[in-house]
Amino acid sequence: MAKILFTWELGQGTGHTTPYIELISQLEDQGHQVSFALRSLHKAHDQFGGFKTKWYQAPMVLPRHVNVIMPINTYAKILHNNGYDDAGRLASMIAAWKNLYALIDPDLLVFDYSPTAMLAARGSRARRIAIGTGFHLPPDVSPIPCLQSEEDPQQDESELLAFEDNVLRTINEALELNELRGLTRFGELLDADEKLLRTLPEMDHYPERPNAKYVGILKSPPGDEPKWPACPGPGVFAYLKPFSTLPMLLATLNRKRHPTLIFGDKIPPDIERQYASESLRFVQRPLDMDAVGRTADVAICNATHGATTQLLLSGIPLLLLPLHAEQSLVARNVERLGAGLSAPRRQPKSMELKLDMLCNMETYKASARKFAASYRGFRGETLTDSILETITSLLPSNDGTNST
Numbered sequence: 001m002a003k004i005l006f007t008w009e010l011g012q013g014t015g016h017t018t019p020y021i022e023l024i025s026q027l028e029d030q031g032h033q034v035s036f037a038l039r040s041l042h043k044a045h046d047q048f049g050g051f052k053t054k055w056y057q058a059p060m061v062l063p064r065h066v067n068v069i070m071p072i073n074t075y076a077k078i079l080h081n082n083g084y085d086d087a088g089r090l091a092s093m094i095a096a097w098k099n100l101y102a103l104i105d106p107d108l109l110v111f112d113y114s115p116t117a118m119l120a121a122r123g124s125r126a127r128r129i130a131i132g133t134g135f136h137l138p139p140d141v142s143p144i145p146c147l148q149s150e151e152d153p154q155q156d157e158s159e160l161l162a163f164e165d166n167v168l169r170t171i172n173e174a175l176e177l178n179e180l181r182g183l184t185r186f187g188e189l190l191d192a193d194e195k196l197l198r199t200l201p202e203m204d205h206y207p208e209r210p211n212a213k214y215v216g217i218l219k220s221p222p223g224d225e226p227k228w229p230a231c232p233g234p235g236v237f238a239y240l241k242p243f244s245t246l247p248m249l250l251a252t253l254n255r256k257r258h259p260t261l262i263f264g265d266k267i268p269p270d271i272e273r274q275y276a277s278e279s280l281r282f283v284q285r286p287l288d289m290d291a292v293g294r295t296a297d298v299a300i301c302n303a304t305h306g307a308t309t310q311l312l313l314s315g316i317p318l319l320l321l322p323l324h325a326e327q328s329l330v331a332r333n334v335e336r337l338g339a340g341l342s343a344p345r346r347q348p349k350s351m352e353l354k355l356d357m358l359c360n361m362e363t364y365k366a367s368a369r370k371f372a373a374s375y376r377g378f379r380g381e382t383l384t385d386s387i388l389e390t391i392t393s394l395l396p397s398n399d400g401t402n403s404t
Contacts, residue, residue, distance in 0.1 A: 001031040002395045005106035005126075008038050009058050009114035010082055011136070015306055016112045017047055019131075019198060019218040023384045027391070028052055035104050037117070059096035059116070061089055073325055074160060075144045076167045076186070079115060087173035094120045094178045101126070107396055110387075112136070115189055119171065122180045127394040130192040131215075131387065133305050134204035135326045137195055140187030145206060147325035194390050198383060202337060202371070203309050205329040215387060217309050219380035223286035226295055229259040231279045234297035234359045237287075237316075238262040239307050242271070243323060248348040249300075250275035258359070261296075263287060290314070297365075298358045303327035303334070303342070312339060315372035317364035319355050321346050338367035 004027060008016040017038065024034050028051055037058040038044055044055045061083035068081045083089045097120030101109075109126045111118055113136040121128055130137055138144045143160035164186045171189065172182040183189060196215045197204065204212065228235055236258045240246065246267070253260050257279040264272065264282060272282045289307075292299075293314020301307050303320040308330050311318060318340030320331035331342035341354040341364070358364050 002107040003033045003105060004108045005104050006036040006110045007058060007114040007117040008112045009117055011113045014043060019383060021047055023387055024051060024053055026388060037100060056100060059093045061093060073147045075138050076164045079167055084167050084170055087170050090170060090174035091177040094174055108391060108394055118190060128192040129194045129390060130190060131196045131198060133199045134197055134206050137190060137197060139206050139209040142186060147329060193394055196387060196390060200309060203333050216383045217306060218383050219310055220289045223288040226261055226287050226292050229279050229281050231257055231259040233258045235295060236260040236298050237292050237296040238300040241265045241302055242267050243346055245346045245348055247271060249351050252352045254280050303331040305330050312368060312371050313375055313378060315369040317358045317368045319358055337371055339364060339371055
């Protein structure tokens, strides 16, 4: 059977591995040999320990070795800050990926947010599938649109093009050092036999792109049943990381005495102890998101793509507190749907005002329910099925030819 290599190079969190657990299980059941090169290995055993999958460290450059520039508001700047600031540095990463391909000799490469792995594959015989949210796979346009909130000053298109061209020159120098053919344009970096977007059209970070193939999202696995505080008022569910004004938001929730459940991502224990109350409860284990969707009235989150989309599919209006550019684009999409409000500066008065609007105004609830109704019957398994179908279409058949 076939040898398949999955890759994850950029980004943080298990969202780059969790969507493939069931998929890899099915591929192994079919007799395929699966490998995974991961940016972060610390949860590899927890996720794939029961599989035959071989995992490897993905080649990467540590930030301290890069000339980091701010703000990070374009895809080209993301690449620059991950080793694309210097041709020799980038050439080293490309060479490391080439060495990995020579070791594994894959028939198929499945890329998740892996631009350098895709560059190195220009010399590989393997077929290629690129998978990611809209943010991970920007459209092949020039310049790629700026990643900024509507409150930020607009960046001149000529500046965007100049920066892309500079990064493109670095890429082509690095490719030449590895005896690989160069790019004719910046967007060619992400060429693949198939591109699959792990999102919904309304939640694409780059809306209105042509010829997009959307495969949906993977829903969260079952968790604990939500146990709401016994208080009157709208139920508020929050999934939040720490930020400077979080204590003020928690104080506001306590003052309003809405029954509130908060699942915190690295919220300090002293903050939880200080603000836990009869109406506000911190939970330490993930909740069942379908159950949250059936019982909550409003949700608050940092506009992470997966959590935001899943809550919207439950028909819940959202208060969004984005922490960086990617999340600002998600928040903008929700506001465009009329299903939530964003407070990107996370000012206490703004957060309180917008929370009150979401709790009291029917228009936001109606828009969230309308979005959910448009995807009634949506199955998280659709993502796995769609990727598996695409993989099967590109794998060599038993007679040595491609199934396509």
